[in-house]
Amino acid sequence: MHSNTHASKTAKNLAMALVITASFFVIELVGGIITGSLALQADAFHMLTDVSALSYALVAAWLVQRPATLKKTYGYYRVEILSAFLNGIFLWAIMIFIIYEALLRLRQPSSVQSMNMLIIATFGLVANVAVAAVLFGSRNDNLNVKGAYLHVLADLLGSVGAISAGLTMYLTGWYQADSIASIMIGVLVFYSSGKLVQISVNILMEGVPPHIDIASLQRRIAGIEGVKSFHDLHVWSISEGKMCCLSAHVVTDEVTDNRGLLTKLMNILKEEFGIDHTTIQIEGEEYPKSPNEH
Numbered sequence: 001m002h003s004n005t006h007a008s009k010t011a012k013n014l015a016m017a018l019v020i021t022a023s024f025f026v027i028e029l030v031g032g033i034i035t036g037s038l039a040l041q042a043d044a045f046h047m048l049t050d051v052s053a054l055s056y057a058l059v060a061a062w063l064v065q066r067p068a069t070l071k072k073t074y075g076y077y078r079v080e081i082l083s084a085f086l087n088g089i090f091l092w093a094i095m096i097f098i099i100y101e102a103l104l105r106l107r108q109p110s111s112v113q114s115m116n117m118l119i120i121a122t123f124g125l126v127a128n129v130a131v132a133a134v135l136f137g138s139r140n141d142n143l144n145v146k147g148a149y150l151h152v153l154a155d156l157l158g159s160v161g162a163i164s165a166g167l168t169m170y171l172t173g174w175y176q177a178d179s180i181a182s183i184m185i186g187v188l189v190f191y192s193s194g195k196l197v198q199i200s201v202n203i204l205m206e207g208v209p210p211h212i213d214i215a216s217l218q219r220r221i222a223g224i225e226g227v228k229s230f231h232d233l234h235v236w237s238i239s240e241g242k243m244c245c246l247s248a249h250v251v252t253d254e255v256t257d258n259r260g261l262l263t264k265l266m267n268i269l270k271e272e273f274g275i276d277h278t279t280i281q282i283e284g285e286e287y288p289k290s291p292n293e294h
Contacts, residue, residue, distance in 0.1 A: 010138045010145060011058060017131045017148070018054040024127040025051055031120035035113035038105055039162045039181040042098040043124060046091075046155045046189055050131070053087045053148040077239035078204075085200035088193045091151075095186040102182035109175040117178075118166035125159035128152055146240075150196065158185040199240060206236040209244055212273055220268065221248070226256040228285065232293040235275065247279040249293070258282045 025047040032040030057080070068075040135149045165181035168174060199210070208214050212235055221230055233248040246269060252258060262282060269275040 011062060013134050013138050014054055014058040014145065014148070017134045017152070018051065018058060020127055020131050020134070021047055021050045021054060021152075024124055028120060028124050031116065035117040035120070037112045037114075037117040037162070037166070037178055038098070038102055039165045039178045039185065040117050040121060040124075042095075042102075042182040042185045043121065043155065043158045043162045045094045045098060046151075046158050046185065047124070048094070050148065050151045050155055052090060053084075053151045057083070057145050057148045059083070074238050074243065077242050081200050081203050081239055084196055085204065087151075088197035088200065091189055091193050092197075095189045099183055099186040102179040102186070105179040105182075106176055109179070112166075112169055112175055112178050114166050114169035118163060118170060121159055121162035121166055125156065125163060128156040128159055132156060146196075151193070154188050154191075154193075157188055161185050161188075203237060203240065206234075208235045209237045209240075212244075212275070217273055220272065221250070221265070224261070224264065224268070226252050226261045228252055231289070243277055244273075244275045245277040245279075246275045249281045249283055249287075249289075251283055251285055251287075254284065 025044055028040055028044035028047060032038070032042075032044050059079070066076050132149070132152045135145065135152060138145050138149075161181040161184050165177040168177040202210070214235060217235065218230075218233065221227060221233075227250055229251045231249050231251070233246070235244075235246050237244045250261070250265065252261060262280060265280055266278050269278055
């Protein structure tokens, strides 16, 4: 019951953040076109990716509450990973275009209505602060919400860059500041989304979760009394922080209390390594091995 209430609160926060962000995306995009500011358009497109991230997160927050089925035995946790990965790639594509346009403008600067740009960028900053405040309490719920929160923080800094460019142009008339701010926002976006993509790829490739030292895990299993050897060890996770899984074959001798050993292994894996889904086969040395085991 508590889990459902918490998930409902997270979804409500995401919906509120989505409405604010979508509204100011339109305002910044139109404002960027009218004022001729590429930095404002870059910040608007960054807001568009925030809209995308929040939309994905909202859909995922609903889907992950659905129970496992006969065809989806792990449930729908991977939805949030897929959406986080796609959002990161989409963000990179947009920023490559923005940086390209900014480099062209450095050679041939375009005039910008700096005062209007400054006003719109300031309202964009206020909107980002509001969205960050809404998402703050839910930022660690899952990878998707964390990704949306990181996008908003990066966009907040992007708004600061746009404001700085607008102020510089208003005071000095140096219009290259708009292009430089656009490039800085683009670099910031690449940096902020890089970790998100990296984590998503590792989970989709069923890599070892970053919080687990596989060498320490192997030594710990090998040091347990009754374990002669083990093989075909795999560690992966279905989603960040959820359903960390392990499968392995553990070889024992005939006098070992296999029931007690299995209980001990499961407790150690849960308490010391945070692995809550284990599939361990206890076997003797004469047991056959699959050709693909390692």
